[in-house]
Amino acid sequence: MNDKSLNNLFVIGWLKAQSGLLFAEQVKSTKQHSIYQYDLESKQLKTLSYPNVAGKGDYLAGLSDDGAKLAILREVSKQKAALVIIDLKSGDEEANVMLPFAASKLVWHESTEIFLTSFNGQLAHYNLLSKKIEQDITLPANTNDVFASCGEQCLILRQHNGDFLDIKERPLQVTGTVEQNGLFNGRIFNYAGAQDFPSYLNASADLVFAELNNKQFSIERINSHGKRFTLAEFNCANTLTALVASDDGNQLAGIISGRLFILNTRKAKPTQSLNFVTAALERVENPIWSADNHAIYVAHLKGNVPNIVKLNVLNGEREFIASGFLSFKSLDADTSVGVDTSLTAWFLKKGEQGWQKQSKLAQLNSASPNRWRIRNNALYFSRRVARVGEVCFVSLTNPSQDAVCEKMDDNQFRLNFDIHPKQQAMLMVESLSAQSNIVRLTW
Numbered sequence: 001m002n003d004k005s006l007n008n009l010f011v012i013g014w015l016k017a018q019s020g021l022l023f024a025e026q027v028k029s030t031k032q033h034s035i036y037q038y039d040l041e042s043k044q045l046k047t048l049s050y051p052n053v054a055g056k057g058d059y060l061a062g063l064s065d066d067g068a069k070l071a072i073l074r075e076v077s078k079q080k081a082a083l084v085i086i087d088l089k090s091g092d093e094e095a096n097v098m099l100p101f102a103a104s105k106l107v108w109h110e111s112t113e114i115f116l117t118s119f120n121g122q123l124a125h126y127n128l129l130s131k132k133i134e135q136d137i138t139l140p141a142n143t144n145d146v147f148a149s150c151g152e153q154c155l156i157l158r159q160h161n162g163d164f165l166d167i168k169e170r171p172l173q174v175t176g177t178v179e180q181n182g183l184f185n186g187r188i189f190n191y192a193g194a195q196d197f198p199s200y201l202n203a204s205a206d207l208v209f210a211e212l213n214n215k216q217f218s219i220e221r222i223n224s225h226g227k228r229f230t231l232a233e234f235n236c237a238n239t240l241t242a243l244v245a246s247d248d249g250n251q252l253a254g255i256i257s258g259r260l261f262i263l264n265t266r267k268a269k270p271t272q273s274l275n276f277v278t279a280a281l282e283r284v285e286n287p288i289w290s291a292d293n294h295a296i297y298v299a300h301l302k303g304n305v306p307n308i309v310k311l312n313v314l315n316g317e318r319e320f321i322a323s324g325f326l327s328f329k330s331l332d333a334d335t336s337v338g339v340d341t342s343l344t345a346w347f348l349k350k351g352e353q354g355w356q357k358q359s360k361l362a363q364l365n366s367a368s369p370n371r372w373r374i375r376n377n378a379l380y381f382s383r384r385v386a387r388v389g390e391v392c393f394v395s396l397t398n399p400s401q402d403a404v405c406e407k408m409d410d411n412q413f414r415l416n417f418d419i420h421p422k423q424q425a426m427l428m429v430e431s432l433s434a435q436s437n438i439v440r441l442t443w
Contacts, residue, residue, distance in 0.1 A: 005045045009036060012060060016067025022048075024059055033057035035072055048086070054303060055080065060104070064111045069094065071114050073103055077283060077301070079239045079257060083114065083126055083133075097133060100124055102239060109149040117146040117157070120236040121215050137443055141214045153443050160436040165194040165414060167209050168430040172423060174380075174393045174406040186425065189222065197240065197370055198427035199418045201265055202249030207418075207427060208265065210240055219243065219252065221265060231263050232272045242286060244369045246293040251313075253296050258283040260298060262313055277311060284309075286327035286339075288369050297321065297328045299367070306341065322348075322355045326367035329374050337374060337396070339367040345379060347399060359399045362392065370416035375423055382408065382415040389415050391426060 009023040015037055023036040023045075035049045035058045048070060051057035055075035062071050072084040081102045085095040101124070103116035114126045121144045124135045145158040170186035189195065193213030200207050205224040208231070210217060217240055219231045234256065242255040245265065252263040259282070261274040277296075278284050284298040285306075294314055299306040308321040308328040321328060325338040336348045336355065345361040364372055365383045372381040379394045383405075389412030392405040408415070414429040 003038075003043060003045075006038065013062055015039075015063065022061055022063065022070075024061065027056055027059070031057075033059060035061045035070070048088075049074075049084070053077065054301065058084075060106060062106050062108055062114075064108045066111050069111070071106055071108065073106060073116075075102070077258070078285060079241055083116065085114075085128070095126070095128070095131065097126065097131075100133065100135060105144075105146050107146045107149055107155070115146050115149070115155060117144050119144050120212065120239075122236070137441075139441070140439070143439065143441070147438070150440060155441045157439055157441055158436055159439045162193055162214065163191075164432050165196055166190050166430045166432060167195045167198045167207075168428050169207075169425055170428065172419065172426045174391060174404055188430070195220075196414055196429050197243035197254075197416050198429065199243060199245040199252075199370075200249075200420055200427065201245050202247075202421065206249065208243070208245060208252060210243055212236060219254075219263065221268075229268045230271050231265065231267070232274055234274060242369055244287055244289065246289040247291065248293050251289075251293065253287040253289060255285060255287060258285070260284050260287055260296065260311070262296075277313065277316075286367050286369050288327060288329050290330060291332075297330065299326050299328075308338070327369060327372075331374070331396075337361065337379065339364060339372070343367060345372065345381070347396060361396070361399050362394050362403055365415070368416070370418075373417075373419050375419045375421065378423075380417075380419050382417050384412065384415060387411050389428075391417055391428070 008026045011021050012024045013022040020037055020039040025033040032051050033056050034047050036045055037048055038045050049058045049072055051074055053076040055077045058072050058074050060073040070086045070088055074082045074084050076082050079102050081099045083097050083099055087094055101118045101122045104119050105117045107115045112128050116124050121139050123137055123139050124133050126133050142162040143157050143159045146155055148156040150156050167189040193211045195209045195211050197210045208221045211220050215236050217236050218233045221231055222228045238256045240256050244253055254261050260277045283301045286299050288297045295310050295312045297310055300309045306326050307323050308325050310319040310321050325340050327339045329337045334350045338348050339345050343364045345364055346357045347359045347361055348355045349358050361379050364381050377396045382391050389408035390405040391408055392403040394403045408428050411431055413431050416429050418427045
């Protein structure tokens with residue numbers, strides 16, 4: 001279809017009797033997203049949902065078997081989703097319930113029940129008659145992505161082998177200034193589960209990453225001799241969205257379900273419990289360590305307005321830093337780098353009116369601290385161009401120059417990375433072609 005009204009939309013399903021199509025929007029950081037219907041005969045596009053939330057809004061929908069109701073997945077805040085059900089004839093909202101996890105797929109079952117799954121293998125179902133969400137069915141290992149209902153107590157799902165991400169280390173070429181070591185070819189950390197959020201701990205070869213193995217997350221450390229041990233474990237129902245090391249390599253800060261936690265990287269045994277620094281009812285994002293390793297800068301979100309707050313990890317004190325930024329890295333007492341709500345990275349200077357934007361550094365794809373790094377007066381960030389992942393470099397001393405980029409890999413779907421403190425290598429997340437099967441689940 002060459003209809004310009006469908007630009008930046010993608011098909012998510014059919015309307016009743018295949019009279020038209022359901023569309024969702026490609027995600028943009030600066031707007032709320034809606035669900036649309038497109039009538040094939042009249043070629044008219046109609047908006048079906050009007051979210052008003054702090055998150056990105058409506059990202060998936062499905063029509064009931066009788067065509068009377070529309071179920072919508074709505075991100076109300078980061079990693080928190082709701083199920084909204086609309087009666088298409090009356091326009092009434094029949095349900096709006098928070099989900100126990102951020103669902104990525106939904107399927108109607110006989111117009112009275114909706115099944116929802118997450119990429120991490122969680123399953124829930126909502127009953128339209130009892131108006132309750134239940135989690136009383138356990139998925140087999142490495143099962144996710146519900147596709148269809150196949151009768152009473154029967155679902156069709158995808159099951160994979162659990163190994164779809166690895167950590168890869170490779171020489172860094174993008175700066176063009178690093179002395180090349182002919183003996184260094186990098187390393188691949190190939191383990192049974194899926195690995196993500198890689199970080200160097202210090203100038204040594206030590207590193208950390210998160211691993212997902214059969215619905216269980218763990219945070220792993222590998223020392224310079226290749227020995228691996230587990231720092232912490234937690235259930236994947238608590239979604240990990242950031243993991244960054246302090247400059248001295250002794251501590252980790254991470255975000256799970258909007259809460260900030262800290263781990264000691266030197267403590268190998270026993271496996272640690274997560275030490276949460278913020279309350280469950282708060283929502284923070286994008287932790288970045290201060291230069292003295294005594295505090296963490298986070299974006300504290302209240303409504304749609306992010307404020308950068310400095311949290312002292314020694315005494316718990318908080319200090320307001322700036323408003324309107326999603327992430328913040330202090331360079332010294334008077335200069336810093338901040339990423340605003342449009343995902344623009346700025347060089348900032350401190351004045352009488354607080355932190356002021358001085359020069360634009362780059363347009364980023366994400367404010368996550370695992371997607372941009374500062375190393376030796378340089379900003380590194382990852383981005384996706386079509387299906388190709390890139391890591392890019394911008395000098396802080398000469399920000400007017402265009403970014404220089406190098407290819408990370410084809411078909412890259414996770415772009416978290418880290419740059420070695422000596423800028424000789426980078427860690428990246430390698431995407432694998434996981435072996436998958438279509439399976440039938442009955443209970």
